[in-house]
Amino acid sequence: MATKVNPRDYIPASVAPIRVDPPGTVTAMPSPNKMHHIHIYADQHYEEVVEFYCTLLNAEMVRERPNNVTFLTYDDFDHRIAIFKREGWSKRADKTLGVSHVAFAYDSLGELMHIYKTMKALGHTPHRALNHGNSTSFDYRDPDGNEVEIMMDNYAPLDNQAYKRHYQGTADFGSSADGDFDPEKMLALYEQGVPDSVLLDREEVKRLAAEGKL
Numbered sequence: 001m002a003t004k005v006n007p008r009d010y011i012p013a014s015v016a017p018i019r020v021d022p023p024g025t026v027t028a029m030p031s032p033n034k035m036h037h038i039h040i041y042a043d044q045h046y047e048e049v050v051e052f053y054c055t056l057l058n059a060e061m062v063r064e065r066p067n068n069v070t071f072l073t074y075d076d077f078d079h080r081i082a083i084f085k086r087e088g089w090s091k092r093a094d095k096t097l098g099v100s101h102v103a104f105a106y107d108s109l110g111e112l113m114h115i116y117k118t119m120k121a122l123g124h125t126p127h128r129a130l131n132h133g134n135s136t137s138f139d140y141r142d143p144d145g146n147e148v149e150i151m152m153d154n155y156a157p158l159d160n161q162a163y164k165r166h167y168q169g170t171a172d173f174g175s176s177a178d179g180d181f182d183p184e185k186m187l188a189l190y191e192q193g194v195p196d197s198v199l200l201d202r203e204e205v206k207r208l209a210a211e212g213k214l
């Protein structure tokens with residue numbers, strides 16, 4: 001006979017905050033230590049939305065209550081995405097103000113290319129692929145049309161910050177759309193062995209796109 005699991009066995013013996021700040025020791029406005037999770041509401045496409053984020057983020061279901069909420073995680077944290085069932089609610093209209101998209105950061109072009117291939121095989125292709133100068137991104141829409149960005153930084157964080165502060169958007173930088181590229185051509189160049197130092201460089205992307213190669 002299977003041993004019965006007592007759910008209460010999973011309550012840790014004691015709470016374990018990252019740090020304890022006694023009264024009077026927090027004297028300045030704190031900033032978050034990370035972005036923790038997002039909540040998404042879905043109805044008719046609930047199952048597809050869950051599957052989309054499971055695949056896109058290589059996430060697993062931590063807890064599933066399909067009539068209520070499904071929690072997904074892709075690391076040690078208990079949840080990164082919570083998808084709630086909201087029966088009868090309407091989709092967000094086009095040109096609605098508010099949060100536009102969430103962006104998830106990766107470490108390499110190789111990872112982004114693997115995601116591109118995996119999602120394409122399942123019928124999901126990005127509606128935009130762009131070298132922003134500071135970053136390279138692939139913008140997807142989930143089955144309800146919510147935008148989600150898969151991206152990487154092209155430079156180290158503080159270099160990127162300086163790039164954005166002082167260069168991006170200047171007359172020399174040109175227009176944002178100059179960095180648009182064809183993800184299929186990017187995949188081909190990547191698989192031919194064109195180095196990341198070229199494929200992540202906005203000037204090279206512009207040059208290759210002008211030649212019809214990207």
Ligand SMILES: [Fe+2]
Pocket residue numbers: 101103149
């Ligand atoms: Fe973005």
